[in-house]
Amino acid sequence: xxxxxxxxxxxxxxRYDPLAIEPKWRARWEADDLYRTPDDDPRPKxxxxxxxxxxxxxxxxxxxxxxxxxxxAARYKRMTGYNVLFxxxxxxxxxxxxxxxxxxxxxxAEWTAKNVEHMRGQLKLMxxxxxxxxxxxxxxxxxxxxxxxxxxxLLKHGLAYKKKAAVWWCPKDQTVLANEQVVxxxxxxxxxxxxxxxxxxxxxRITNYADELLDTSKMQWPDQVNLMQRNWIGRSTGAHLTxxxxxxGVAEDEIxxxxxxxxxxxxxxxxxLAPEHPLVAQITTAEQREAVRAYVDAAGKTSEIDRxxxxxxxxxxxxxxxxxxxxxxxxxxxxxxxxxxxTYGTGAVMGVPGHDQRDFDFAxxxxxxxxxxxxxxxxxxxxxxxxxxxxxVMINSGPLDGTPDEVAVETxxxxxxxxGYGKGxxxxxxxxxxxxxxxxxxxPIPIIxxxxxxxxxxxxxxxxxxxxxxxxxxxxxxxxxTYHEGFLNTKCPTCGKPAKRETDTLxxxxxxxxxxxxxxxxxxGERPFSRELAQKWLxxxxxxxxxxxxxxxxxxxxxxxKAARDMGIIEYDEPMVRLFNQxxxxxxxxxxxxxxxxxxxxxxxxxxxxGTDTFRAYLMFLGPWEQGGPYDASGITGxxxxxxxxxxxxxxxxxxxxxxDVPATRELRRWTHKTIKRVTExxxxxxxxxxxxxxxxxxxxxxxxxxxxxxxxADAWREAVESLALMLAPPCPHIAEELWEQLGKPxxxxxxxxxxxxxxxxxxxxxxIAVQVNGKVRDxxxxxxxxxxxxxxxxxxxxxxxxxxxxxxxxxxxxxVPNRLLNIIVKG
RNA sequence: GCCGAAGUGGCGGAAUGGCAGACGCGACGGUCUCAAAAACCGUUGGGCUUCACGGCCCGUGUGGGUUCGACUCCCACCUUCGGCACCA
Numbered sequence: 001x002x003x004x005x006x007x008x009x010x011x012x013x014x015r016y017d018p019l020a021i022e023p024k025w026r027a028r029w030e031a032d033d034l035y036r037t038p039d040d041d042p043r044p045k046x047x048x049x050x051x052x053x054x055x056x057x058x059x060x061x062x063x064x065x066x067x068x069x070x071x072x073a074a075r076y077k078r079m080t081g082y083n084v085l086f087x088x089x090x091x092x093x094x095x096x097x098x099x100x101x102x103x104x105x106x107x108x109a110e111w112t113a114k115n116v117e118h119m120r121g122q123l124k125l126m127x128x129x130x131x132x133x134x135x136x137x138x139x140x141x142x143x144x145x146x147x148x149x150x151x152x153x154l155l156k157h158g159l160a161y162k163k164k165a166a167v168w169w170c171p172k173d174q175t176v177l178a179n180e181q182v183v184x185x186x187x188x189x190x191x192x193x194x195x196x197x198x199x200x201x202x203x204x205r206i207t208n209y210a211d212e213l214l215d216t217s218k219m220q221w222p223d224q225v226n227l228m229q230r231n232w233i234g235r236s237t238g239a240h241l242t243x244x245x246x247x248x249g250v251a252e253d254e255i256x257x258x259x260x261x262x263x264x265x266x267x268x269x270x271x272x273l274a275p276e277h278p279l280v281a282q283i284t285t286a287e288q289r290e291a292v293r294a295y296v297d298a299a300g301k302t303s304e305i306d307r308x309x310x311x312x313x314x315x316x317x318x319x320x321x322x323x324x325x326x327x328x329x330x331x332x333x334x335x336x337x338x339x340x341x342x343t344y345g346t347g348a349v350m351g352v353p354g355h356d357q358r359d360f361d362f363a364x365x366x367x368x369x370x371x372x373x374x375x376x377x378x379x380x381x382x383x384x385x386x387x388x389x390x391x392x393v394m395i396n397s398g399p400l401d402g403t404p405d406e407v408a409v410e411t412x413x414x415x416x417x418x419x420g421y422g423k424g425x426x427x428x429x430x431x432x433x434x435x436x437x438x439x440x441x442x443x444p445i446p447i448i449x450x451x452x453x454x455x456x457x458x459x460x461x462x463x464x465x466x467x468x469x470x471x472x473x474x475x476x477x478x479x480x481x482t483y484h485e486g487f488l489n490t491k492c493p494t495c496g497k498p499a500k501r502e503t504d505t506l507x508x509x510x511x512x513x514x515x516x517x518x519x520x521x522x523x524x525g526e527r528p529f530s531r532e533l534a535q536k537w538l539x540x541x542x543x544x545x546x547x548x549x550x551x552x553x554x555x556x557x558x559x560x561x562k563a564a565r566d567m568g569i570i571e572y573d574e575p576m577v578r579l580f581n582q583x584x585x586x587x588x589x590x591x592x593x594x595x596x597x598x599x600x601x602x603x604x605x606x607x608x609x610x611g612t613d614t615f616r617a618y619l620m621f622l623g624p625w626e627q628g629g630p631y632d633a634s635g636i637t638g639x640x641x642x643x644x645x646x647x648x649x650x651x652x653x654x655x656x657x658x659x660x661d662v663p664a665t666r667e668l669r670r671w672t673h674k675t676i677k678r679v680t681e682x683x684x685x686x687x688x689x690x691x692x693x694x695x696x697x698x699x700x701x702x703x704x705x706x707x708x709x710x711x712x713x714a715d716a717w718r719e720a721v722e723s724l725a726l727m728l729a730p731p732c733p734h735i736a737e738e739l740w741e742q743l744g745k746p747x748x749x750x751x752x753x754x755x756x757x758x759x760x761x762x763x764x765x766x767x768x769i770a771v772q773v774n775g776k777v778r779d780x781x782x783x784x785x786x787x788x789x790x791x792x793x794x795x796x797x798x799x800x801x802x803x804x805x806x807x808x809x810x811x812x813x814x815x816x817v818p819n820r821l822l823n824i825i826v827k828g
Numbered sequence: 829g830c831c832g833a834a835g836u837g838g839c840g841g842a843a844u845g846g847c848a849g850a851c852g853c854g855a856c857g858g859u860c861u862c863a864a865a866a867a868c869c870g871u872u873g874g875g876c877u878u879c880a881c882g883g884c885c886c887g888u889g890u891g892g893g894u895u896c897g898a899c900u901c902c903c904a905c906c907u908u909c910g911g912c913a914c915c916a
Contacts, residue, residue, distance in 0.1 A: 641867090
């Protein structure tokens, strides 16, 4: 834009020219620091947050889809009297940076920094009210120093521990693979068949908080997210029961199972261990050793998703060993089968084919006995074709025979406890959070291994443990930290003797579990954030982001918050009070946008062609925000036309008079107030699509009034166009600012107060109702608002269109819904 | 497979127990133009019927149910999307 063309435009009748006005206002806002959020503002605070983008390299349409409506909502809050914090940053650690490093022979830091630079520029095109002075980059040592600090706090408070856990291992590349790097059971790089391998890894005790995480009463989140988290946590009540083991040379004399059906224990006809169960190797007999080993190997190559499938035919191998069911003294065979997971319960199940479908399928396949232990009312005593559901009374259960289903579980637990065979227990599907990653591009776990002192935490004063700048990536994907001598070798903080650093890094979900806290005090060098600022800003009032994060990220950040509260770092219970999950935007072909599919629509190209405001509004207009869907650029012209019309309506001269047309003025006021009402309610409810539609209708009405030639009251017209500019401010910040200026109002539209409506002015005087006969619309009536039933009935019955259908028939009932319809029910 | 969500004109969608299709795209017809584009105006769910005004029937993934009335509530099913713990 040059000043020449700008002044020419000014002199001529002005057309909507977004490419001229948008950069102008963005530069002005930045120069004025319009979006700097002060910490000492007396207005009530509002912390609005949208999930930070991963530094993939290019800002995606999906980012705009997530952030532009979020920005509109934040702007609206600001206009309703809040001091709004709306920060932005970058999630910068992760696997793609390492892949790029291997491919381009660069350091991931270089790739990441370049992407941050580029994406920040792209984000600025959005014209959002981000306070850039608070930007955080999670791969920056200034930030990850504190991610490491969090690890140390959790360790100090007994919430971090080490244990063995399985990872995908590529035997050729000698490296750990992520789930997504395993394609059809093979390494994506070299196509070698991969298998699980056990490594010592760090965990956080999220299961300590399982019950509290089930409590969603202190937040207002969508039901489906709460439900998904509830199912993910998967609290099951039942019992731990012990089975006797008597095998020469094996130290253990029992194995414990978890079961939700201790009442079926007399129906146990076999016993199954997960192939990974630690006792498998010890109890297997010599004859079965080869078969068991082969099965364990095969199970190590199968993904958990496949193993959990109830459709897959059951497989398993007899170990040759037996356990004793203490309840009836019976000895049953011990099998291993991959439908039993080592990560759930105790990794062992009692096989009750009469009452569990998976056990039933297993017993059928391997010819194991099926003994029902409930006389279910629907069961005739014949051979079963499926496991029996709950119901009936206990049979074949010795001392417990005759116990009804309703009290069977508690009775069985009581009996087990009395006899010392087991006790009531609760188990969760949720597992402790594995945070070790055998990767370079993450925050190093601040631990030093000393021969004398074991795993010693790095002293807080030595943080950050920085990643080496000269890391060299091998094409295998092996972490360079494992062979970087300078990084590896250090001294034990306790004794000063030579020691080795932990080479694993922290899961990137750790960064995103606390980043919202860092925004409130991003430059603090002493602490992750100050207590005073935490008091002022936290928790987040409104969080928005993709539904794909409904469980993991959102559960992890809730855990962090609760742990931080218990460690005395913060004083609230939930990280985000309100949550809204927007849907995912897809390519025009309905597939996920990706370079390999060639269906990527770049937001920059849309902005260059139509301007930021048009693109923002189009994304909002596409449909319900929570749904997402394919992006089809062809409809965007409609938004551009609308903004042009809005521009024309707001800038045009309209016939006004001191003796205005009263009905036309009334109509204009009604439209203005009705629209404010609709738009206010829509933005409060994140219904951006209908918000835009309401503004379109309002714009069309303004143009209709102008072209009708009616002379309207000058104040009413001014109120209408000023309201239009104010309501455009959240979705379309640039055109709103320009129109506001052209209307002669003081800078800036974004610091104005949101318009309010009068319910009286918004109300319709007259409504049209449907008149139905037996539910079919036969006529329509114009009635005064809230007309009494008598009026409606009288006029409805008088209509010839109606009498045609009720003539000669008996009116049995009349239903009147004021302002909606009159339904006449006739018979005969 | 399990958990969560969604299916409405040619397309995106609106209406969450009360007139299905708001708003927009596209298409068709028109105005302007030498022409085209842009802009503007009109029509636009399907079928039958009427010279016309109009009228009638069908229609919200499929099948059943509740109700005076169902896109909306209930049951079963189908399809698509998100998540399933090392992609972020």
